[in-house]
Structures are given as structure tokens and as C-alpha cells.
Amino acid sequence: MKKALTGPDIRELVSEWQYLLGCRLEQFGRPGSNELILKFRSSRTGTVRLVVDLSGWAYVTKESIST
Secondary structure, eight states, rough: OOOOOHHHHHHHHHHTTTTGTTTTEEEEEEEEEEEEHHHHHHHHTEEEEEEEETTTEEEOSSSSOOO
């Protein structure tokens, strides 16, 4: 497993997550000591959640997640 992001990794994340620009942060939570969930909303994309695991991974989902 990677211990750090490389330049190409960061470039890909920035490219894929561009649609989050202009979204409103509606809610955030920390369901576990190592997890952070940010809930964003926009009229263009609807509701999306950015899930960040502080041990080294993150993903965006439209699925509902309890915080």
C-alpha cells in the first residue's frame, strides 16, 4: 500500500473531483476516530459524500452514510 500520494495521483484526484467546486458543505461528521465524512450539495450534482479515512484513503459516493 502507498504511504503517500505522488504528483500524478494528486493530479488525477483534482481532475476527478472538479465537480465538487461550487458545492455547499451541508454536513460533516466523524463516525469513527479514523474517519471523516463531508456531505456536499449542489443543484448540478445533487448530494455527494466525501469519505476520508485518515489512515490513507478517500472516495466520493452518492450513497447515504450515517454519521
